[in-house]
Amino acid sequence: MKYTPSGPGEYAELLQAIGVERFEDLLEGVPEKLRLEGALDLPGGMSEPEVRAVVEKLAARNRNRSQSVCFAGAGAYDHFVPAAIDTIVSRSEFTTAYTPYQSEVSQGTLQVIYEFQSLVAELMGLEVANASLYDGAHAVAEAVLLAHAVRGVDRALVSAGLHPHARRVLDTYAAGLGLEIVTVPLGADGRTDAAALTELLAEPASAVVFAHPTFSGCLEDPARLTGIVHDTGAGKPPLVIGSVYPLSLGLLAPPGEWGADVAVAEGQSLGLPLSFGGPYLGLFACRSEYLRRLPGRLIGRTLDRDGRESFVLTMQTREQHIRRAKATSNICTNQGLCATWGTVYMSLLGPEGLREVAEQCHARAHYLAGLLTAVPGVELTWPDTPFFNEFTLNLPVDPGELLARLDGVGFLGGVDPHRFEPTIPGDLIVAVTEQRTRAEMDAFARAFEEAVTGGFKP
Amino acid sequence: MSDTPQPLTAAERAARNARSPWLTAPEPLAIELSRAGRRGLPLPALDVPEADPVSEGLARSRAPHWPEMSESEVVRHFTRLSTRNHHVDKNLYPLGSCTMKYNPKVNEVMARLPGLVDLHPLQHDTGVQGALALMWELERLLAAISGFAAVSLQPAAGAQGELTGLMTIRACHEAAGEGESRKRVLLPDSAHGTNPASVTLNGWVTEEIASGSDGLIDLEALRDGLGSDVACLMITNPNTLGLFESSIETVCELVHEAGGLVYMDGANLNALMGIVQPGRIGVDVMHFNLHKTFSTPHGGGGPGAGPIGVTERLEPFLPVPRIEREASTEAPDGWAYRTVWDRPQSIGKVQGFFGNFGVLVRAYTYIRALGPEGLADATRGAVINANYLLSRVGDAYHLPHPGPCMHEFVLSGCDQKSACGVNTTDIAKRLLDFGFHAPTVYFPLIVPEALMTEPTETETRETLDEFAEALLQIAREAKEDPDLVHEAPHTTPVRRPDEARAAKHPDLRWRA
Numbered sequence: 001m002k003y004t005p006s007g008p009g010e011y012a013e014l015l016q017a018i019g020v021e022r023f024e025d026l027l028e029g030v031p032e033k034l035r036l037e038g039a040l041d042l043p044g045g046m047s048e049p050e051v052r053a054v055v056e057k058l059a060a061r062n063r064n065r066s067q068s069v070c071f072a073g074a075g076a077y078d079h080f081v082p083a084a085i086d087t088i089v090s091r092s093e094f095t096t097a098y099t100p101y102q103s104e105v106s107q108g109t110l111q112v113i114y115e116f117q118s119l120v121a122e123l124m125g126l127e128v129a130n131a132s133l134y135d136g137a138h139a140v141a142e143a144v145l146l147a148h149a150v151r152g153v154d155r156a157l158v159s160a161g162l163h164p165h166a167r168r169v170l171d172t173y174a175a176g177l178g179l180e181i182v183t184v185p186l187g188a189d190g191r192t193d194a195a196a197l198t199e200l201l202a203e204p205a206s207a208v209v210f211a212h213p214t215f216s217g218c219l220e221d222p223a224r225l226t227g228i229v230h231d232t233g234a235g236k237p238p239l240v241i242g243s244v245y246p247l248s249l250g251l252l253a254p255p256g257e258w259g260a261d262v263a264v265a266e267g268q269s270l271g272l273p274l275s276f277g278g279p280y281l282g283l284f285a286c287r288s289e290y291l292r293r294l295p296g297r298l299i300g301r302t303l304d305r306d307g308r309e310s311f312v313l314t315m316q317t318r319e320q321h322i323r324r325a326k327a328t329s330n331i332c333t334n335q336g337l338c339a340t341w342g343t344v345y346m347s348l349l350g351p352e353g354l355r356e357v358a359e360q361c362h363a364r365a366h367y368l369a370g371l372l373t374a375v376p377g378v379e380l381t382w383p384d385t386p387f388f389n390e391f392t393l394n395l396p397v398d399p400g401e402l403l404a405r406l407d408g409v410g411f412l413g414g415v416d417p418h419r420f421e422p423t424i425p426g427d428l429i430v431a432v433t434e435q436r437t438r439a440e441m442d443a444f445a446r447a448f449e450e451a452v453t454g455g456f457k458p
Numbered sequence: 459m460s461d462t463p464q465p466l467t468a469a470e471r472a473a474r475n476a477r478s479p480w481l482t483a484p485e486p487l488a489i490e491l492s493r494a495g496r497r498g499l500p501l502p503a504l505d506v507p508e509a510d511p512v513s514e515g516l517a518r519s520r521a522p523h524w525p526e527m528s529e530s531e532v533v534r535h536f537t538r539l540s541t542r543n544h545h546v547d548k549n550l551y552p553l554g555s556c557t558m559k560y561n562p563k564v565n566e567v568m569a570r571l572p573g574l575v576d577l578h579p580l581q582h583d584t585g586v587q588g589a590l591a592l593m594w595e596l597e598r599l600l601a602a603i604s605g606f607a608a609v610s611l612q613p614a615a616g617a618q619g620e621l622t623g624l625m626t627i628r629a630c631h632e633a634a635g636e637g638e639s640r641k642r643v644l645l646p647d648s649a650h651g652t653n654p655a656s657v658t659l660n661g662w663v664t665e666e667i668a669s670g671s672d673g674l675i676d677l678e679a680l681r682d683g684l685g686s687d688v689a690c691l692m693i694t695n696p697n698t699l700g701l702f703e704s705s706i707e708t709v710c711e712l713v714h715e716a717g718g719l720v721y722m723d724g725a726n727l728n729a730l731m732g733i734v735q736p737g738r739i740g741v742d743v744m745h746f747n748l749h750k751t752f753s754t755p756h757g758g759g760g761p762g763a764g765p766i767g768v769t770e771r772l773e774p775f776l777p778v779p780r781i782e783r784e785a786s787t788e789a790p791d792g793w794a795y796r797t798v799w800d801r802p803q804s805i806g807k808v809q810g811f812f813g814n815f816g817v818l819v820r821a822y823t824y825i826r827a828l829g830p831e832g833l834a835d836a837t838r839g840a841v842i843n844a845n846y847l848l849s850r851v852g853d854a855y856h857l858p859h860p861g862p863c864m865h866e867f868v869l870s871g872c873d874q875k876s877a878c879g880v881n882t883t884d885i886a887k888r889l890l891d892f893g894f895h896a897p898t899v900y901f902p903l904i905v906p907e908a909l910m911t912e913p914t915e916t917e918t919r920e921t922l923d924e925f926a927e928a929l930l931q932i933a934r935e936a937k938e939d940p941d942l943v944h945e946a947p948h949t950t951p952v953r954r955p956d957e958a959r960a961a962k963h964p965d966l967r968w969r970a
Contacts, residue, residue, distance in 0.1 A: 001827040003562055003753070004839040005918045011838070014846045014919060018862075023838055026845050026862040027733065029702040034739050040732050041602050045829025048564050055823055059573025061588030061790065063581065072578045075810060082499050084529050086570075092547035093540035096561055099759035101553065102886065102896050104950035105544035109758035112539055115488050118967035122522035128966050131759070134614035137810035145659075165810045172777075172806035176625065176661035219516060253518050266810065276589050277579030277811025278614065279761035291964065297759065300960035309484060310955035315964065320617070320655035321901070325664045330655035333615045333749070337757030340536075347488050347532045348498030351521040360504055367506035386512060407585065415580045438505040 001045050065274070068407065069440050071368075073390045073431025074215065074415040075136070075163050076277060077269045079247065079357070080435050085271050085344045094340055099297070099333065103312045109336065110311035113299045116343040123249055123346070123354075124263040124285040125256025131297035132339040133282030133331070136266025137166040140209060140243055141173035142284065142295040142329055143262045147207035147239040148179060149293050149328065155180045156207040157200050159192040161214030162243060164420040170209075184208070190218035190382035190392075190425070192225055201232045211243040212252070216417065216426060217390035218382055223258040230259065239290075246270050246283065248388045250358025255285070262286040271345025272338060281338040294318060295329035357434050361389035364441065365432035371445035372430070375452050381426035389433065392417065392426035397452055399427045405451040411444050484951070485538045489968045492525035498532045523970040542951050543758070544895050550921050554866045554898040554910025555650065555698055557728045557750035559836075562827070565754065565820035574819050579811040583796045590795035593812065594781045596822045597765075600746055603825075603833065604727070605735025606767030610776040612813040616725060619745025619764025620656040620692075622777060625805040626743060626768060627690050627719045628660060629775040633803065640689040640718070646675050648698045648902040650723060662689055669904055673699040673859040675709060684716040694723040695736070698902040698910065700844065700863035702729075710740025719743070719772075727751045728914070729841060729865035732834030736767075743768045752821035763817040774803040779812070839915025840865040843922060847913050850926035854933035858905050866912035868905050869897075875907055880936040880943045882907040887954065888935070888946035892928040 006014065011023070020026060027035070046054065070078040089095065093108060100106030113131045120129035133139045144156050156174070158167060160183050167181075174181050184200055187193040192210050201208075208229045212220040226240045239261040244254070247269045255263035267281030268274075286294065292315070300314030320327040349357065369391050373379055377396030395402060399416040406413035414431070417424040432441070511517065527535070544551065551558035569575065577586055597609040613619035624643075631640045643657045647666045654664040667683050670676040675693065691713045695703045703709065710720045722736050722744040728751045730736070736744050748754050749762035756762070768776065779797035786794035828836065841864055848857075848867045855869040871882040886896035886909070897911040913922055935942050947953055 001829075002832040002835050003560055003828075004835055004915045006839060006842075006915075010919060011842055014842050018842070018845045018849045020845075020862070023842065026841050027702075028862060029704050029864070030734060031704055031707070034707060034734050036733060036735055040830040040833060042599060042830045042833070043826065045832040046827055048827070051823055051827040052564060052568065054826055055568045055592075055819070056571060056573075058588035058592045059568075059571040061591065062573045062577055063585035064572045064574075065576035065578075066572055068585075070578060072580050074580055076579050078578070080499075080501075082529075084498070084533050087533060088536045088540070090566065091537070091540045093543040093545050094758050095566075095755045096546040096551075097543045097758045098551065098553060098556055098558060098756040101898070102544070102890060103955050104887065104947050104952055105890050105895060106542075106758075107951055108539040108541065108543035111485065111487070111542070112536070112758075114967070118487075118489070119522070119524060121967045122524060125520075125522075128964075134618065134761075135810045137807070138614070138618075163810075165807060168807040169810065172625065172808055173659070175806070176628065176659060178661060219512070221515065223515060249518060249522075251512055251518060252516055254522075257519060273575045273816075274578050275575050276577040276586065276815040277813075278809065279814040279816050280810065298964075298966060301965040302956045302960035304952040304955045306953060308952050310952035312955045312957050312960050314957065314960040314966075317961075319651075321651035323655075324651045325654035325658045327651070327655040327658070330617045330621055330652050330659050331615070332617045332650075332652050333756075333760040333762045335614075335757075335761045336759030337755075338761055340758065344532060344536055347525055347527055347535070348529060349524070350492075350497055350499075350526040351524045352526070353497055353499050353501075354524065355521065356501055359508070360501060362512070363504055363509040364506055366509040386516065388512075403582065407582065412578060412581060412585075419580075434501055437502070441506070 001047055068410050068412045069444065070412045071414050071430050071432065071444065072412045074429050075165065075266060076274055077431060077433055078274060078435060079269050079433045081271050081273055082348055084348060085341055088344050089337055089341050094337060100313060103310065107311060110299050112340050112343050114301060114311050116339045117299060119343060119346040120283050121285050123246060123254060125254035126263055126285040127288040128291055129285035130294050131299055132335045133284050133296055134335060135278065135280040135282045136264065137169035139264035139282035139284045140166045141170045143241045143264050144170055144174065144207050144209065146262065146290060146293050146295065147241065150239060150290060151206035151236060153204045153206040154178060155182060155203065155205045156209065157182050157184050157205050159184045159210035160186045161192055161218065162209060162211045163215045166243065189385045190214065190216055191220050191385060194225065194228060197228055201229065205238040207239045207241050209241040209243065213245060213248065213388050213390065216392040216429060217387045219386045219388060226259045245388065247357055247361065250354035251362060267342050270342040272341050279335060279338050281335050281342055292318065293328050296331045296334050360434040361432060364434065364436050365389040365391065368432050368441045371441065372448055375449045378452060390429060390431040393428045393430065395427040395452065402451050406447055409447050411447055485535065487968055488525040488527065488535055491527060491531060491535060494526055496526045496528050498527050498529040549893055550913065550917055550925055551895040552897050552911050552913050553895065554912045555725050556898065557912060557914060558756065559753055559914040560916035561753050561755040562824060565823045568823045569816045569819045575816065587789065587795055590781050592822055593818060594783055594795055596818055599825045600765060601767060603731060604744060604767045605737030607770040608773040608776060609765055609767045611765045611818055612777045612809050613745065613764040613766060614809050614814050615760060615762040616745055616747040616764040617652040617656060618808055619766050620652055620723065621659055622808050623721050623743040623745055623766045624656055624660040626772045626775040627721065629803065629805050630772055631689060640687055642687045643689055643692060644683045645692040646697065648904050649692060649694060650698065650725065653692045653723060673701050675703055675705065677705055677708065680709060680712060684712060686717060688716055688718040690719040690721050692721045692723060694726060696726045696729045696864040699859050699868050700866040701859060702864055707739055725750060726865060729837060731837040732830065733837060737769065743772055748817055748821040753824045754817045754820040761814045761817055763814045774801065775805050777806060777808055778804045836915045843913045843915055843917055847911065847922050847926060851929045854930050866910060868902065869909040869911065870905050871907035871909060874933065874936040878936040878940045880940050882909055884943045884946060885909065885932055888932045888943045889928060890947040891949045894925055894928060
């Protein structure tokens, strides 16, 4: 297969027009001895039907959602993806454009991202949002870097309730800058230990990061935590960075309402497919006082020469192509099409739809939790702590074996937290979206009970 | 001259805009289209009991100010917005160093296969053997193209690939006990802006080395810059002038002799496939831009993917998880794939899960379809097209570094500016009137009034000729009717939005 329009005869004509005889004459700058002899050592090319067969065969080796009912979450969720989204994001006008450098011929992308920033800022209850980051984990890292730049202290406190992958990405980013990342432990209720936080705040820090809900599904008391941080001793308090689950904000108070300085989120739940972990969508919003330190692209509304409303990339003096080594981050390309994805989803949903999706997730998860905890030996790890749509169970059996058994009967039964860290409490994290019907949950609970009482001990 | 766009007077333009909804009608914001009570996504009824409401302290007090729209209105709104974009499927998009080539449609179909798009990233390895196999194979395909020993697919974009590559270099120096002493990074003054920004984020400092008058790295300046405190050199090859760094082998030797490593920015790999393998000429680590070289769509600014290739020496430091395989009599292809986390020297993670998997599927499909001949043909076409276009327009504009070029070239509008008062922005805006996107402008920084032009291999001679004619006509217009160019564009939905105003009075969102 090749996608070049010119045939061999045409190349010869072009070479002649250029004034050289052979293609190799154009490579005069490439020393002969550096040139590859012979062809690349790759499998031979294929026609379109052949390559489809190859990829389809790989796809057939996976167990996809239509083959198993998904109760797995832990950072990626099986929410409903309306057909209208793919119709829009498949349009070449969005798919095959690039960063809107020439605003006159990019008003479509620019206005979409302006709307995205508006929707995200409103969702988070904060003043500004950027045009997106790579994913939720990356957004956490960039938020801590922003706080570091603002406060100038090489220390950040991070709740143990943050997603372990986000923590790992943060650690990786922080290592280069020599930032000390200190863990704030969880209390017996699965929430950030307020007393430990207060103690750790005795030393200066740039940021305090916590997740709401936590990785294990527990709802924090975010206003209280924020208050503790902001009331800290002398000098300027650390920035409060809240990592949230976007769809939970149909029910739960957004970071702006609890007084957070920065809000970040994994935006996959906003209409993006699971896609084996990417491409996803990093959401980033903050108070306007940090605008000049914001990472990534920003779109602004302005007027054109004829006084018409129009949109442009703006405040680019923060960015690498202008500021180079002094840029607020190194980002160039972000997740434009994924942001478009989220924008269409949020527009379809509207405020009422957001509330209803959140309520349904919440109600369905509580229904399932009731069924599963009726199984002898199974209990909520934190029975008195509220949760949104994800909860952690203690099991009388080995979670890995339980998941394998459930997999055998068509259920992706949850996530074993120990695959991340052996120290994370509980045995199984179960997530429920608005998509899970009562019939699916009843069938799952039966399979779950059979597998648990089938008797395999850890 | 019949197809020459004729400029309109302001009055004519206003009159036309008033009666021509086709080209220039503005689209309201979604929030302005909102009507109370409309919904675009009805849900099935709740078939379980309602849960107790969350406690008052946790509950949201005010709903977000989001639009209320029906599905049909949402689809129309975004469809109308889409018509205000230029895009590759419509016409040439010659942004230099961005490789805006045609994106084959089969790649889109493959990325949407339920067996690939409906996979949860935390499924057990046994349920995602095909996905792991695809990634394992893609790593080997990229390694075979570039000549590196190992590849990580995790970085989400070129800039993140740069940062990840620099992190592996830092880890390597740290393992050798030189982490504290090597913190200086040399890079040519023609480098992409992401290079120095990534250096800073890695906790290092940048030192620029001036390019020679031939546009290539100056070996003397390099020698002067090297020392026992140098962590690495970052180099782009071909560089941002579209020139192959012909002394690359010597460059790598000098850096290695000084104990440093060589990072190559692979943004311009489209010029090298089947010709040079960076991993075999002394480069230690390079990032790939799958959305450039391997034709995954640019999406209006992402998602991309920025895998890195490294030498054997740097392999232990790659991000986790790695993907490995072992022989299995049960597996359909004889191999069982698994994710491996136990890599004590790894730098850690740079992305939440495995990387931008959907982008990887597209690149895999592209590489498998093209094979070695197709990839070599792509590079051949890219270099020939760039040189052909250069041969058509090189006399009308200043050409700081004469050809032949590789896959792109840089013109300068400095003659037009000094003789006619027409600058590169004017030229770029005038190009829009001809139905083309403009080249990358004012970059690289070492060329004043730069027009960095990369046509790619997927353009026909006819399109290149049309584009060349446009550039030639603009050069004439600059002399004969400079106001026409100054006032450009004349035919776009909006004209020269006021960027200074946007930056001074930030309006970044709608408000209630």
